[in-house]
Amino acid sequence: MWLSATVAKRVPVKEKADSFAPLQMGIEEFKCSGGWLRNFKRRHDLAFKMMCGESGAVDQTVVGGYTDRLHSLLHRYSLEDVSNCDETGLFYKMMPTKTLALSGNPCHGGKHSKERVSILVGSNMSRTEKLPLLVTGKSKNPRCFKGMKSLPVWYEANKKAWVTPRAVRMVHTQARP
Numbered sequence: 273m274w275l276s277a278t279v280a281k282r283v284p285v286k287e288k289a290d291s292f293a294p295l296q297m298g299i300e301e302f303k304c305s306g307g308w309l310r311n312f313k314r315r316h317d318l319a320f321k322m323m324c325g326e327s328g329a330v331d332q333t334v335v336g337g338y339t340d341r342l343h344s345l346l347h348r349y350s351l352e353d354v355s356n357c358d359e360t361g362l363f364y365k366m367m368p369t370k371t372l373a374l375s376g377n378p379c380h381g382g383k384h385s386k387e388r389v390s391i392l393v394g395s396n397m398s399r400t401e402k403l404p405l406l407v408t409g410k411s412k413n414p415r416c417f418k419g420m421k422s423l424p425v426w427y428e429a430n431k432k433a434w435v436t437p438r439a440v441r442m443v444h445t446q447a448r449p
C-alpha cells in the first residue's frame with residue numbers, strides 16, 4: 273500500500289496524497305486539505321508523533337554534590353562576571369521531527385543529516401551582556417557568505433563543525449576585552 277511505503281520513506285503524507293490522486297485515481301483538481309488529512313488519519317488509525325532518536329538521561333550518581341559546589345563557587349563572583357553558554361547543532365537539511373505513523377507502532381527517525389553547523393549562544397547571569405553568536409561550520413569559506421562584507425556573528429571552521437575551547441575564549445575576549 274502506498275501509505276506504508278510513504279511512512280517508511282518519511283515522506284509527508286499530504287505531499288504524497290497531492291501527487292498520488294491525479295496519477296492513480298484520476299482526480300486532477302485534488303488538494304489535500306486539513307479536513308481530508310484529519311479524516312484519513314482517523315480511517316487508517318494514524319497518529320501525529322514526535323520522532324525519537326537517541327535518548328539519554330543524566331546519571332545522578334555522577335552529578336553527586338556538584339550542584340552544591342557550583343553554588344558556592346558562584347557566590348564568589350558578581351552576576352556580571354559569570355557567563356552561561358550553550359552549544360546547539362543546526363541541521364539545516366534535516367527532515368521534520370514529526371510525522372504520521374500507525375497509532376500502535378513506535379516511531380524512530382533514523383540518523384541525523386551530517387550537514388550541520390554548531391552555534392554557541394550565551395550571556396552573563398545579570399543578562400546585561402549577550403555574548404556574540406559563534407557559528408562553527410566545516411567550510412573555511414562557505415559559498416553562502418560570498419560577497420558579504422560582514423556578518424553579525426563570529427564564524428569558525430573545522431573538520432567536525434564543533435565549537436572549540438579556543439573559539440569560546442575568542443568570543444569571551446571579544447565580549448569583555
